Amino acid sequence: MARTGPGLPDAFAPEPVHAEREGRASPIDSHVGGRIRLRRTLLGMSQERLGEALGLTFQQVQKYERGVNRVGASRLFDLSRVLDVPISYFFEEMPELLANTAAGRPLTGLAEGQEGFAGPDDAMNRRETLELVRAYYRITDPAVRKRVFELIKSMGPSES
Numbered sequence: 001m002a003r004t005g006p007g008l009p010d011a012f013a014p015e016p017v018h019a020e021r022e023g024r025a026s027p028i029d030s031h032v033g034g035r036i037r038l039r040r041t042l043l044g045m046s047q048e049r050l051g052e053a054l055g056l057t058f059q060q061v062q063k064y065e066r067g068v069n070r071v072g073a074s075r076l077f078d079l080s081r082v083l084d085v086p087i088s089y090f091f092e093e094m095p096e097l098l099a100n101t102a103a104g105r106p107l108t109g110l111a112e113g114q115e116g117f118a119g120p121d122d123a124m125n126r127r128e129t130l131e132l133v134r135a136y137y138r139i140t141d142p143a144v145r146k147r148v149f150e151l152i153k154s155m156g157p158s159e160s
Contacts (some may be wrong), residue, residue, distance in 0.1 A: 028094070030067030032076075035090045037065040041084045042130045052081045 009103065025033075040050050040061075047058040048066070054061070062067040071090075080087045126133070139145040 025068070027067075029070050031094050032071055032090045033065040033067040035092070036061075036079060036083070039085055039089065040065075040086035042127060043083065044134075045073075045083075050082065054078055057097075 040047070047061040050056075051058045051061045060069065063073075064071055076087055076090060080089070082088075136145065136148065139148060
């Protein structure tokens, strides 16, 4: 049996990472990039500011957000710290079909299915939620802020 690397048979040889890409963004890379963009915009952060925090140019941030450049593990770790989210955030809300395939092949493994950190309709991921929270905290008078809070609570369905 032919060997590749120290003591590895061909069957265990790592596949080239970019073989399936052929110059276009992988769907998973695009999803992760979209989550980076979502979180950055929810925080009101520019691409330039994110780039500075990571030691990158804004063009590099753009490439990550479009999925053109693949985000490595250490960069994903840095992004999670700068954007103040767990690493799992970048993979949440991934379409089921996409999450269960890699390079067009079904994934099989020993891990049991896991629920994501947030549901598909997680209100905390919506831009309007962040805008509402920002507006709320811009109210400087605590008494007015409390009345606005009570007004909003009264407009929704009552909690039983």
